[in-house]
Amino acid sequence: MIEISGLTKSYGSTVVLDGIDLTVGDAQIGAVVGPSGAGKSTLARTVNLLERPTSGSIVVNGQDLASLRGADLRAARREIGTVFQSANLLRRLTAAENVALPLRHHGVPEHQVKRRVHALLDRVGMLHRARHYPSQLSGGQRQRVGIARGLALGPSVLLSDEATSGLDPETTLSITTLLRELRDDLGVTILVITHEMDVVRGLADHVARLDHGRIIEQGPVDQVVRRSDSELSRALLPLPPAVPAPAGHRTWTLRYDAATVSPFWVAEVSRDLGSDLAVLSALVEEAGRTGVGRVTVAVDGRVDAGSVERALVSRGLVPEQRPDAEAPVRAVGEAVA
Numbered sequence: 001m002i003e004i005s006g007l008t009k010s011y012g013s014t015v016v017l018d019g020i021d022l023t024v025g026d027a028q029i030g031a032v033v034g035p036s037g038a039g040k041s042t043l044a045r046t047v048n049l050l051e052r053p054t055s056g057s058i059v060v061n062g063q064d065l066a067s068l069r070g071a072d073l074r075a076a077r078r079e080i081g082t083v084f085q086s087a088n089l090l091r092r093l094t095a096a097e098n099v100a101l102p103l104r105h106h107g108v109p110e111h112q113v114k115r116r117v118h119a120l121l122d123r124v125g126m127l128h129r130a131r132h133y134p135s136q137l138s139g140g141q142r143q144r145v146g147i148a149r150g151l152a153l154g155p156s157v158l159l160s161d162e163a164t165s166g167l168d169p170e171t172t173l174s175i176t177t178l179l180r181e182l183r184d185d186l187g188v189t190i191l192v193i194t195h196e197m198d199v200v201r202g203l204a205d206h207v208a209r210l211d212h213g214r215i216i217e218q219g220p221v222d223q224v225v226r227r228s229d230s231e232l233s234r235a236l237l238p239l240p241p242a243v244p245a246p247a248g249h250r251t252w253t254l255r256y257d258a259a260t261v262s263p264f265w266v267a268e269v270s271r272d273l274g275s276d277l278a279v280l281s282a283l284v285e286e287a288g289r290t291g292v293g294r295v296t297v298a299v300d301g302r303v304d305a306g307s308v309e310r311a312l313v314s315r316g317l318v319p320e321q322r323p324d325a326e327a328p329v330r331a332v333g334e335a336v337a
């Protein structure tokens, strides 16, 4: 478990992190997202104790790591392993030597180093590449070695700092799957810093949005995606562009919980209204541990808008955007401009 409270970081008079409160529970995966310049890298460097916070605490297993100095701080760094963007492996060392590096640095006896490196490379599926140099590995393989190195000292928290950026979608999926397995097998708490929303959707239990050094919004992913008035929710479930509505139709953008709403709701609402719904854009995704849908539908403008709304709501759909009451509704059959 990691509990970050009131964390601030300033460089001179520039406040980069401004009172961050964030908790990720045991064996949970928390994600921090945010635009460029929000403070994500600074948060990563502060959490893994490469930089000292200006104020606030970082508590891991009941100990405030931010308050430590000297030998205590060096020992505490073992509690937080980091996986960096592009793995950040040393070019002149083999995969095995890269994983051994933190162990040797902490004075682990050589026979134990060999055993541990073997077990770690095996766990991340890289034993067959132990003697390869980083330049002989693919991006995904380098990242697996980076994860093994991050886990070398048996940390309670694994910090993933943009670990999947630059990887293709398939490799990203294999890395996020590995992280989830490691969380389940080792019970390690994972804090993911990323700008990739599909990584958050597929991996995280908890998500926080950082902007201008502050956490603007946070919560469990499966709750955040149900919020209809949330920027984070819309970013997590971006609707593809809608095709134009048929002439004479009004459009609604809706959100729904796939676990509780009938999968046949389009047909059911159409039946309730005696008029067929047209689907203009749709996204149904697993997010957190739930399925969520966002969809834009069009309904014949001759059907009373209040009746449409009641029919949608009674089937569990949540209107996010309603048709503009003032907008003219073209006659059915009239060409779309």
Ligand SMILES: Nc1ncnc2c1ncn2[C@@H]1O[C@H](COP(=O)(O)OP(=O)(O)OP(=O)(O)O)[C@@H](O)[C@H]1O
Residues within 6 Å of the ligand: 011, 014, 016, 034, 035, 036, 037, 038, 039, 040, 041, 042, 043, 195
């Ligand atoms: N050492 C420093 N001295 C002064 N300002 C800094 C320092 N490091 C970062 N900053 C400033 O802090 C802000 C946040 O930077 P940071 O790199 O943490 O953002 P980020 O969210 O990681 O951005 P990106 O996604 O583009 O990497 C920026 O305005 C940056 O200029």
